[in-house]
Amino acid sequence: MRGLDYLNGPKVVVIGGGTGLSTMLRGLKHYTHNITAIVTVADDGGGSGVLREDLGILPPGDIRNCILALANTEPTMEKLLQYRFTDGMLKGQSFGNLFLAAMNGISDSFEEAVKKMSEVLAVSGKVLPVTLDDVKLKAKLKNGIVIDGESLIPKLQMKEKSPIERIFLEPKDAKPVKEALTDIMDADEIILGPGSLYTSIIPNLLVNDVCEAIEDSKAIKVYVCNIMTQPGETIGYDANAHVDALFLHGLKSLDYVLVNNKEIPYEYKDRYKEDMSQPVSYDLEDFKEKGIKVIEKDVLAIKNNYIRHDEQKLAEILMELLI
Numbered sequence: 001m002r003g004l005d006y007l008n009g010p011k012v013v014v015i016g017g018g019t020g021l022s023t024m025l026r027g028l029k030h031y032t033h034n035i036t037a038i039v040t041v042a043d044d045g046g047g048s049g050v051l052r053e054d055l056g057i058l059p060p061g062d063i064r065n066c067i068l069a070l071a072n073t074e075p076t077m078e079k080l081l082q083y084r085f086t087d088g089m090l091k092g093q094s095f096g097n098l099f100l101a102a103m104n105g106i107s108d109s110f111e112e113a114v115k116k117m118s119e120v121l122a123v124s125g126k127v128l129p130v131t132l133d134d135v136k137l138k139a140k141l142k143n144g145i146v147i148d149g150e151s152l153i154p155k156l157q158m159k160e161k162s163p164i165e166r167i168f169l170e171p172k173d174a175k176p177v178k179e180a181l182t183d184i185m186d187a188d189e190i191i192l193g194p195g196s197l198y199t200s201i202i203p204n205l206l207v208n209d210v211c212e213a214i215e216d217s218k219a220i221k222v223y224v225c226n227i228m229t230q231p232g233e234t235i236g237y238d239a240n241a242h243v244d245a246l247f248l249h250g251l252k253s254l255d256y257v258l259v260n261n262k263e264i265p266y267e268y269k270d271r272y273k274e275d276m277s278q279p280v281s282y283d284l285e286d287f288k289e290k291g292i293k294v295i296e297k298d299v300l301a302i303k304n305n306y307i308r309h310d311e312q313k314l315a316e317i318l319m320e321l322l323i
Contacts, residue, residue, distance in 0.1 A: 009034050010322045013187040013219070015130075015204050016040070017062040020195035023308060024224065025069035025125075027315030035125030036183040037066040038210075040203040042137035042169065045151025047084070047093040051101050058110050058134070062200070063127055064096040067114070071121035081121075111177060128183070130204045133174040137203055139167045150199050154232025164233065166248060167198050169206045176207045184210070187219040188322055192251075194224045194309055197242055198233045202249045211250035220321055222256040224314065227264075227300060227307055228277045239282035243292070254292050257282070258317065260309075262298035268307055 009032025014021060017040040028035055041058045043049065048059035068081055081096035090098075104113040114127055137150040143162035147153050157164060184190060193201050205211050214221065223246065225239045234242065239259050246254070259282050264272075272278065287294050297317055301310035 010188040010319070011183070011186055011219075012036070012189045012191065012318075013038060013183050014191045015201065015210075016193055016195040017043070017200035017203075018195040019065065020193060020224075020226070020309065021062070021200070022065040022069035023311050024191070024194065024314055024318075025066055027311030027313075028318065029070050029124040030312075031315055031319045033124040035070065036180070036187075037070070037125065037127045038130050038180045038184070038204060039063050039066055039127060040200055041129045041131060042135055042150045042199070042203045044136065044149050047097050049151060050093065051097055055101055055104075056134075057101055057104050058129055058132065060097045060100040061094075063114055063129060064094065064100055066127045067100075067118055067121060067123055068096065070118075070123045070125050070127065072124060073121055077121075111179075128177050128180045130180055130210065131174045131176055131207045133171065135169045135171065135174045135203075135207075137167060137169060137199065139198065140165045150203075153199055154196075154230075157232045163236075164198055167202055167206070169203065174207045176209050176213075181209055181213045184213040184219075185217050187217055189318065190214055190217060190219045190221050191318060192221075192223045192246065194226050196230060196233055197226070197237075197245055202246065205246070205250045211252060215252040220256070221254050222258060222318065222321065223254055224258045224309070224318075225260075225280055225282075227260045227280060227309065228272055229280055231275050231277055234280075235276050237280065239280050240286045242280070243287075243290070256293050256295055256321065257287060258295040258297065258299070258314075260299045261296040262300040264300070264307065265302070268302065268305075272307070 011034045013036045015038045039062045043059035048061035052059050083095045085093050103117050107113040139147045139153045141162040142165045147156045195201050229235050264279050299309050299313045301308045
């Protein structure tokens with residue numbers, strides 16, 4: 001696998017946001033540089049939310065993380081770009097977000113700013129916002145309550161103790177970045193996830209024409225399922241319920257679902273249980289009936305006492321599908 005020609009490697013499109021996506025990108029860039037990360041821009045919390053409110057730019061946080069994951073930079077530069085100010089007016093803001101905001105100020109569009117930042121950091125592949133429209137994410141719970149704003153969805157879902165029925169964007173007719181659609185159509189492999197199902201992955205599917213492009217693409221389509229359920233989003237979900245939610249929000253087909261089959265160490269399982277989080281189970285027969293192949297592999301990593309995907313194992317499994 002390490003003998004791959006990076007520059008002429010397979011064309012891989014990854015769709016999502018959050019830490020799960022950036023973790024996977026760190027592994028994939030060792031196998032191909034033909035990577036396009038298509039990233040949600042519905043974030044309205046934290047430092048990204050402040051910049052969105054103050055400067056009127058699209059939220060930079062998820063995009064910054066993906067750029068850094070694909071960048072070929074010195075460790076000091078990466079530390080600098082991830083640095084968060086601890087005092088004063090910039091408290092809580094990351095230098096990387098400010099870097100992208102400044103780049104936006106000297107560019108004709110946010111899309112151009114992302115490309116310029118990627119060039120400066122010698123990114124292997126490219127990072128694209130799924131849309132340039134100023135979108136807001138909303139969620140309707142099964143009890144009828146509508147939650148307004150991405151950052152509030154997990155908090156209020158837990159407070160209401162009612163499952164998410166569906167999510168939607170406003171405006172509903174958000175236009176996709178054309179290059180994102182082109183890369184989806186040209187891809188050899190399209191990977192959804194890992195990441196927060198309702199606030200990182202599905203928002204991309206709600207942008208006009210994205211699901212249609214995925215369906216029309218001849219690429220292998222893979223969903224990388226989270227290892228643990230997520231409070232505020234997927235408590236009680238198995239992998240099949242994750243996939244059902246993707247289909248409910250417009251995805252039309254999948255070839256593979258990748259699930260972790262490594263036993264979670266007892267002490268971590270016990271600690272996660274305190275937050276009502278548990279390992280994601282799966283029903284092989286149900287997937288078989290849907291015509292979806294299940295890849296059961298050990299992709300578990302423990303990092304800083306948190307359960308994560310192992311970036312190298314994950315990348316190798318995903319690349320092997322293309323051989």
